Amino acid sequence: MNALAGLSTPAAVVDTAKMDRNIARMQQGLRELGVAFRPHVKTAKCVEVARRQQAAGAKGITVSTLKEAEQFFAAGFADILYAVGIVPNKFSQALALRQRGCDLKLITDNVEMAQALGRFGQEHGHRFEVWIEVDTDGHRSGIVPESALLLDVGRAVAESGSVLGGVMTHAGSSYDFDTPEALQEVAEQERAGCVRAAERLRAAGHKCPVVSVGSTPTALSAKSLQGVTEVRAGVYVFFDLVMANVGVCTPQDIALSVLTTVIGHQPDKGWAIVDAGWMAMSRDRGTQKQKHDYGYGQVCSLDGKVLQGYVLSGANQEHGILSRVGEPDFDIVTRFPVGTQLRILPNHACATGAQFPRYEAVDAAGVQEWPRFYGW
């Protein structure tokens, strides 16, 4: 890892060997369950990462913004699900993508937007493909599988001239659990609810070919995915400390870290001050309410070894406070002298990655720059 020593800090480092193992693990698990995998590229927003997911067997991608759709379509990805409810100020951008040959699927969970999108399509001589968002755990958007609204939206999609391509759900509540049993239960609830929604739509005369479910914890915990046609997951590609607390990875599996340098100390407090603050780590404190609170991140050595008990306990914009959990380390000045380079594992890879214009992708051969993008 000495290749990292010359980099200006802070920098976002991707350990590509770990990432490749994470990609292979997910793909293998879903292959065994007999379903396709559509990775959510919002985590890395990086073409090089998505190409590795595709090479491992992924079919299509999921995006969280139309900018992602544009960037990945330009890089050769055509089968794209935009997994945030569509609204009129995005109709034109979506239409332009589809007219250029992008197989972009849109989602909604209400009659008004289904109708408005269909009308917009008719005005432009175009049929959109719409998937209906289903709510299987009450954590966010979507329609509960047994509701009358589900069939109303199905009818609104079809009658307004769009194609009803499928149903999709995301069991985001899986992040709140940390035992295999609980995660299997959420996964089964996600599967059963989404399949049920598809069955009701089919019974009402719709084709509804796709049944799409997923979150990293449920995708790695499901025992059966009967009736499901594809799974989506994003953060698994890097993993992070939140996922380690959920129990679907270990800190050693985390492929993303922030390279930082010690810039000073407060010896009486047992603090080292580093040049990775919340701008580099993000403000995400996702482990705060979990069983192990890592502050703003877990400290590792330059070569990636976890330094048990050392965390970023505080953060300002470009300053991090590094300290030992519990008893202060009054030897901090000699342990981590000024100029020492360290790596910090993030609470939430999606949030941390988003702070950087590029990744430093490191493997045995050295470091490569992988551009990533942001914004809308």
Next chain:
Amino acid sequence: MNALAGLSTPAAVVDTAKMDRNIARMQQGLRELGVAFRPHVKTAKCVEVARRQQAAGAKGITVSTLKEAEQFFAAGFADILYAVGIVPNKFSQALALRQRGCDLKLITDNVEMAQALGRFGQEHGHRFEVWIEVDTDGHRSGIVPESALLLDVGRAVAESGSVLGGVMTHAGSSYDFDTPEALQEVAEQERAGCVRAAERLRAAGHKCPVVSVGSTPTALSAKSLQGVTEVRAGVYVFFDLVMANVGVCTPQDIALSVLTTVIGHQPDKGWAIVDAGWMAMSRDRGTQKQKHDYGYGQVCSLDGKVLQGYVLSGANQEHGILSRVGEPDFDIVTRFPVGTQLRILPNHACATGAQFPRYEAVDAAGVQEWPRFYGW
């Protein structure tokens, strides 16, 4: 504000009339106290914003990254303080800036870096200007004014061949208070400590011409700045909900908001789902421990009117959950129909602005795009 209605969401909106008032207020206050003002441009990272600060009377700028130094120097700003402790992996970049004519000042709080920088300068036939970071409130980096270390670092700067340009401090603990009396006290402690450090260095034979202090709350609360030559502050240019809780602005003064669109509802829970999640708002929950917790932000109408009691109570990456504090609003569907555009005031303007590649700067004449940058 109908000019905003056509924008794709989420978008970062700057109300330039409010921003101009914030700029004028700070500059006027410091003029009355007889000190120069060096704004911290880390908040907006936007040349158009810094030009307005300069036009109002600011002298020089403060930056939090060398990328900011490069971008602002390219835009014509030459007097720049890089206010994060310097480390060797940034020496070359700093030298290159100075050799191109940038009057870049560096800081440190330890002997090792003072010596290493001086040696590096000597190797390249260059004298760096160094300011010593002083700790007046124990919240982060710096040297306490009365310590022996202060004079050791002063000697290391001078003997290694750099120029000791001054002392600087940042009373970041001011964010933890919310009464005028407490803020005045922190401001006086910041002033007195930094002036004392300069006096000790001068008594030891150093020139130490600059005494630089500041944070938004102390800059707006100080009653006297005797002995201080310049003040620094950043977030005042936009203000935010954290600053409203601290008591140095009102929510109506906040110049930055995130434009968002309602994409769906969960009527039984009193939720509207909007397309501004934590990627747009940032993960900053700075008001969580303050007297008024605004969740992920305060909801306003499209024309900027504060909608009392409505906040972003939850956030996923590209989804926000909008709800009423206390009693759920079961009329949320008719109050904020799908497609409604709203504006959300941020907890922390520095963190929220950083998520966007540009601002939509709005005034009576319409909307202009102001680019901003990010990264290192």
